[in-house]
Amino acid sequence: MTDSSPPRPRPQRLRPLRHLGRPGGPRRPHGPGAHLIGRYGLLALTALLFLIFSLALPRTFPTLDTVDAILSTQSIPAVLALAAMVPIVTGSFDLSLGYGLGLAHVMVMQLVVNNGWPWPLACLAVILGGAVVGVLNGVIVEFGRINSFIATLGTGSMLYAVTGWVTDGGRIVPGPQGLPIAFTDLYDSMFLGLPVPTYYVLGLAVVLWLVLERLPLGRYLYVIGANRRAADLIGIPTRRYSVYAFTASGLIVGLAGVLLAAQQQIGNPSVGLDYLLPAFAAALLGSTAIRPGRPNAMGTVVAVAVLAVGLTGIGQMGAGFWTIPLFYGGTLLVAVGLSGYSARRLRTGAAAARDSPDAPPPPPSSPTRGGGAAGTAP
Numbered sequence: 001m002t003d004s005s006p007p008r009p010r011p012q013r014l015r016p017l018r019h020l021g022r023p024g025g026p027r028r029p030h031g032p033g034a035h036l037i038g039r040y041g042l043l044a045l046t047a048l049l050f051l052i053f054s055l056a057l058p059r060t061f062p063t064l065d066t067v068d069a070i071l072s073t074q075s076i077p078a079v080l081a082l083a084a085m086v087p088i089v090t091g092s093f094d095l096s097l098g099y100g101l102g103l104a105h106v107m108v109m110q111l112v113v114n115n116g117w118p119w120p121l122a123c124l125a126v127i128l129g130g131a132v133v134g135v136l137n138g139v140i141v142e143f144g145r146i147n148s149f150i151a152t153l154g155t156g157s158m159l160y161a162v163t164g165w166v167t168d169g170g171r172i173v174p175g176p177q178g179l180p181i182a183f184t185d186l187y188d189s190m191f192l193g194l195p196v197p198t199y200y201v202l203g204l205a206v207v208l209w210l211v212l213e214r215l216p217l218g219r220y221l222y223v224i225g226a227n228r229r230a231a232d233l234i235g236i237p238t239r240r241y242s243v244y245a246f247t248a249s250g251l252i253v254g255l256a257g258v259l260l261a262a263q264q265q266i267g268n269p270s271v272g273l274d275y276l277l278p279a280f281a282a283a284l285l286g287s288t289a290i291r292p293g294r295p296n297a298m299g300t301v302v303a304v305a306v307l308a309v310g311l312t313g314i315g316q317m318g319a320g321f322w323t324i325p326l327f328y329g330g331t332l333l334v335a336v337g338l339s340g341y342s343a344r345r346l347r348t349g350a351a352a353a354r355d356s357p358d359a360p361p362p363p364p365s366s367p368t369r370g371g372g373a374a375g376t377a378p
Helices: 032-056 064-073 075-089 097-114 119-142 148-167 181-188 196-214 216-226 228-233 238-264 272-288 297-316 323-355
Strands: none
Touching (some): 075 097, 075 238, 075 297, 097 238, 097 272, 119 148, 119 238, 196 238, 216 228, 238 272, 297 323
């Protein structure tokens, strides 16, 4: 005798209600106003600081001379900040930047003044040498399994030793004929009413933006920085791409060294260290703008602008020399805190969107080369 009763429905699996216990029901994404503030708040702060200093110093600050001075003097810190930003994308830090900058600009002067090289060949050799130093840093960090702080601090100390050996502890000063005019024009000339170094910074920022935001290479670097273990699991060669990031950083440091040599026109073995703290302050502060929560080229340029306007205004108000390291040190602390907060808010927003009952179902998994499904356990 068979049972003719209808089958009982199977109980449905309920999704965890993570929003229970929170006032107001489920957590909703931030509104468009908060989104715009996160993206362009730092840019608005730059305009606000410029307005404040213009009102406080109407005769000296809002002038073309001040703008030209900011654009000219901040080009090398901006280039070095972009160099620091690239390894940060992968979750690493390159503390050898300042030492590498000092060695690069000294080598340009050594090759041009003492060895008689043509300045274009000397500049090319120094830029390629910076890339070699970047490869060395990447190999030590990734294949030597040494923390990037320790590894790059060690290589930076070695670069400083090489700088002292090349200069014998002194300065490299050109002879009575000076440096070639074409070489010094790399930094001193104007184009369309703006200092030429401004175009170097903008061009480099655009190239890095295209690579990081529009090419697969940039997406791979961001995945490595977000979750290296997950990057390994989906087949990204994390070691190789991390070495690429350090190589790009070293290449940009070489370029900054060429510009520094054209600016100062002497070889000073200790000048590079002065640029290390501003570079990291701008790179970390830039991760809170344009693309909040992750390092990006345009945000780094905006952060350099904020620091430049602030320092210029403080200097014109007659502040002491000790305010510069105080300003940079405080900015670095604030930048680290804000970048960490932006990254946590980005992860929280993504988790809230994924757990929302209105979220669309995940797409069907696609087969991988291993034969399993992407994102699922075998």
